[in-house]
Amino acid sequence: MHSTHERKNRALALAAVAVGLLAGGIAAGGVSTTAESTDTATDTIANAAAAEPGKLPAVQGLKFTLGDRSVKLDWKKVAGADDYRVYADYSCDTVPNSASSSQLVKDHLGKTTEWTHQNIKATCVNYAVAAVRDGQQGVLPPFGKRVLVSMPNRDHSAAAQRFFTAAPRSGDRVATTRVAPGKDRGIVLARAYIRNKTLFTDAIGDHRSWTANPAASAKITVAWNTSTGEVAAYAHKSCPVGITAPASSVETPPCRDALPLAFVSDAASVGDTSKDPRNLISVSRTSSRGLSIGVSAMNSWERTCVGETCVGPGFGRINARLTLSPGKDTFTASLTADKFPAWEFLRYPHFVQGAPETRIIGFRDQTEIGDLRSGQQSTCTSKGPETLQFTNPMSC
Structure with a gap:
């Protein structure tokens, strides 16, 4: 039999191991x-x-x-x-x-x-x-x-290469500018894309649903490197459904190259009646050290011009005004935009503890394409902590 003294010593040893594990x-x-x-x-x-x-x-x-x-x-x-x-x-x-x-x-x-x-x-x-x-x-x-x-986040590196280092893919367009640098909260993406909810939207859109892939197709993406102040606007070319395999670099015509990109003073004020044949973007720092973004973008199938004569289906422009406001290591997103297409706000932290990581700030689904010209915009705000999966719809 073990003595009382031996039992106490054994208990103390086990307790020490437990404390150490905790x-x-x-x-x-x-x-x-x-x-x-x-x-x-x-x-x-x-x-x-x-x-x-x-x-x-x-x-x-x-x-x-x-x-x-x-x-x-x-x-x-x-x-x-x-x-x-x-x-x-x-x-x-x-x-x-x-x-x-x-x-x-x-x-x-x-x-x-x-x-x-x-x-x-x-x-x-x-x-x-x-x-x-x-x-x-x-x-x-x-x-x-x-x-x-912590170690560098591979998703952050992929986003940096896609928007700030590598040349755009054939048929895509990119334009860059710069705002004041700030605290390193990683790279933030705000992108509008046509979600494949129906056969029609799949045929005219980006042939995808929600995704955190930095290279995913979108009608327009605004990428912001919060540390360096670099800002890129990126527009993907438009291809009918079934023409482009997402994982393949081999493409079969007909695809329509993205329209040119330009940074202007206030893109969100550009209306559907504008005859400017470009994707227009505006960016500026806010008083809270966030970022204000204006968008007036078009699907490249929207306009076909021969000389000065242009025709198209008349879908309308993608108009939006959005604000990213800092809080701790991330941002809240406020979006006032046409109800079509869908929007998603992603953050790629610069450093992570292990596996690559994308943070979902918020996302907003789309309605019908007629809302591009209806003038009925909605205002939505990210409503909670970031998530690692697409379970973070904005409050509208």
Whole structure:
């Protein structure tokens, strides 16, 4: 039989493991990697369950802010401390390693309660911070607190290439301008497209439904790189249904090249009676550091001109005024536009923790094509947090 003393020791050991798992988190894969740091000294840490008399207590409130292969740490001040030390263990193991085997990555911080770990090459880092007084180190937790380090978002890279780097695909049009740079909230897309709800709209439209693909066809897309201030307007060519395979670069005529693009002062004020044979866009920064966008765009099948004589089905222009207003790391979207076609607002964060990621700010469905000329516009606003799936309809 086990003695009462042995049972207590076993319970304490199990509790320590449980606390460590909660603090460190569980990461999939069990991959172990190492990272280089400017401070490479190591230290043997004596872990104690509680502070001994005269010894500083454990640091509380350790939090993280992720950057490009960097982690900013901040924590609560420990009364009586005159210095702090930061320890790290570069492991994604399911069961975190004991903080006693961690590497000292930064010391001599003084009384500051924050530090940024730069140029991290590991996938996971388990951090622990110790308070120091007169060179004597206080208590460390049994296990570090785990961070999955952020990395560039492949969806952001694809969007940047599509709208700001690569030449447009054959028959497409792109025009670029620039507004003031700002906080890096990634790349935001606002795009109007004809959704394939019926045989007719599929025949004249973009042959798709909702999608987060940066390269998806749309009558008009406005892309904004929030960090650099770059803005691109992109118009896809129009092809009858069945002519173009979305995943193929091989196309069979007849397709109609997109109409030219131009940035003007107030595109949203251009009406359906305008004879301007271009897609018109306007952009400007708002007082809240968001973006105001005006659109007056046309399907390239809308107008066929021989000399000065132009004919077409008379669908009308896609008219819209929209505003992106910042809030924390994202935006709310407000759209006043014709009820046809559909609109979607997407955000591609610059950095993510793992898989590529697209955030859905909001979307609005379409009615009938007659609403392009009806003059009956609707006003819709994104109504809640971003989502990772198309489950975020705007409130109209």
